[in-house]
Amino acid sequence: xxxxxxxxxxxVNGLSHEEFVKCFGNxxxxxxxxxxxxxxxxxxxxxxxxxxxxxxxxxxLNQEGKIGVILLHxxxxxxxxxxxxxxxxSRREQAIGGFDSLTQEEHEKMAKWxxxxxxxxxxxxxxxxxxxxxxxxxxxxxxxxxxxIEVEIETNINEVIKIGALRLKDLIVDVKAGL
Amino acid sequence: xxxxxxxxxxxVNGLSHEEFVKCFGNxxxxxxxxxxxxxxxxxxxxxxxxxxxxxxxxxxLNQEGKIGVILLHxxxxxxxxxxxxxxxxSRREQAIGGFDSLTQEEHEKMAKWxxxxxxxxxxxxxxxxxxxxxxxxxxxxxxxxxxxIEVEIETNINEVIKIGALRLKDLIVDVKAGL
Numbered sequence: 028x029x030x031x032x033x034x035x036x037x038x039v040n041g042l043s044h045e046e047f048v049k050c051f052g053n054x055x056x057x058x059x060x061x062x063x064x065x066x067x068x069x070x071x072x073x074x075x076x077x078x079x080x081x082x083x084x085x086x087x088l089n090q091e092g093k094i095g096v097i098l099l100h101x102x103x104x105x106x107x108x109x110x111x112x113x114x115x116x117s118r119r120e121q122a123i124g125g126f127d128s129l130t131q132e133e134h135e136k137m138a139k140w141x142x143x144x145x146x147x148x149x150x151x152x153x154x155x156x157x158x159x160x161x162x163x164x165x166x167x168x169x170x171x172x173x174x175x176i177e178v179e180i181e182t183n184i185n186e187v188i189k190i191g192a193l194r195l196k197d198l199i200v201d202v203k204a205g206l
Numbered sequence: 207x208x209x210x211x212x213x214x215x216x217x218v219n220g221l222s223h224e225e226f227v228k229c230f231g232n233x234x235x236x237x238x239x240x241x242x243x244x245x246x247x248x249x250x251x252x253x254x255x256x257x258x259x260x261x262x263x264x265x266x267l268n269q270e271g272k273i274g275v276i277l278l279h280x281x282x283x284x285x286x287x288x289x290x291x292x293x294x295x296s297r298r299e300q301a302i303g304g305f306d307s308l309t310q311e312e313h314e315k316m317a318k319w320x321x322x323x324x325x326x327x328x329x330x331x332x333x334x335x336x337x338x339x340x341x342x343x344x345x346x347x348x349x350x351x352x353x354x355i356e357v358e359i360e361t362n363i364n365e366v367i368k369i370g371a372l373r374l375k376d377l378i379v380d381v382k383a384g385l
Binding site for chain 2: 044057059060061062063064065067068083084087088089091092149
């Protein structure tokens with residue numbers, strides 16, 4: 028997702044299904060199905076319309092589907108960042124959040140709490156790193172570890188939707204917001 | 207999906223999320239999310255249990271999600287078969303069904319009716335080609351063209367589930383059925 032090449036809404040409406048899934052298939056990490064489902068509702072009125080449809084797709088999944096979405100996300104500052112296996116979007120976001128240059132101490136803390144969190148919930152901790160400083164995110168990880176699984180499914184899904192909205196802003200001109 | 211290497215259910219239950227999505231990510235064509243959602247319900251009792259969970263995932267999608275699944279399928283004997291862009295599973299199935307060696311007349315008929323069907327419904331015609339002869343499928347395409355969109359969404363989804371069950375049989379030993 029390259030911020031220098033953004034679509035106007037008419038261009039989005041002119042894309043074939045194949046092109047749309049290629050461009051928007053990672054608005055929700057690794058979920059081509061989200062893009063394919065959203066495509067079926069075209070033509071879109073504006074940026075907000077596309078954003079809402081991605082949100083609706085994710086929110087309308089049943090509990091198993093929501094956990095499926097969450098499980099397709101990588102750990103923050105995890106193994107896949109180290110081994111270069113992240114999607115382009117995740118790599119960029121983790122770099123913006125400073126997660127590719129943690130101190131040794133921060134890295135150990137992150138690894139410890141990511142591990143505890145995953146042991147408890149059996150899915151990864153997700154937080155939109157473009158909106159928060161890494162110190163805040165580390166603190167949130169510790170706090171959220173104390174929540175119930177129901178709360179964490181919904182909290183992760185809210186973060187997935189925030190991440191998706193920012194990825195969409197990299198792809199579509201938001202006329203209303205003047206962006 | 208190679209029929210010579212099939213998992214026992216214990217092996218399936220031992221797979222990591224990454225391995226599971228890699229192996230089962232195309233049980234529903236291009237739907238990594240289906241595999242990821244199904245993974246969250248492990249451990250599985252047997253083949254039937256896995257099959258049912260894939261079916262439930264697809265059936266529990268809302269209308270937009272179901273159309274999203276349908277849109278991720280290729281045309282039968284379409285452009286992607288010619289240009290070698292099909293997934294390994296679709297290529298194999300279309301070959302078993304004889305769709306890679308249609309006569310000129312059959313090919314023209316298929317192209318004509320695929321086009322009419324897609325113009326009417328705005329999604330492709332799906333039928334499990336391993337269960338039917340190509341002559342039957344061509345006739346079905348003509349008949350189903352007369353249906354309503356609601357009927358065709360459900361008919362396509364039923365076919366997606368049949369195709370997925372056969373793909374699963376290529377991957378998991380079905381002890382109960384002695385296969």
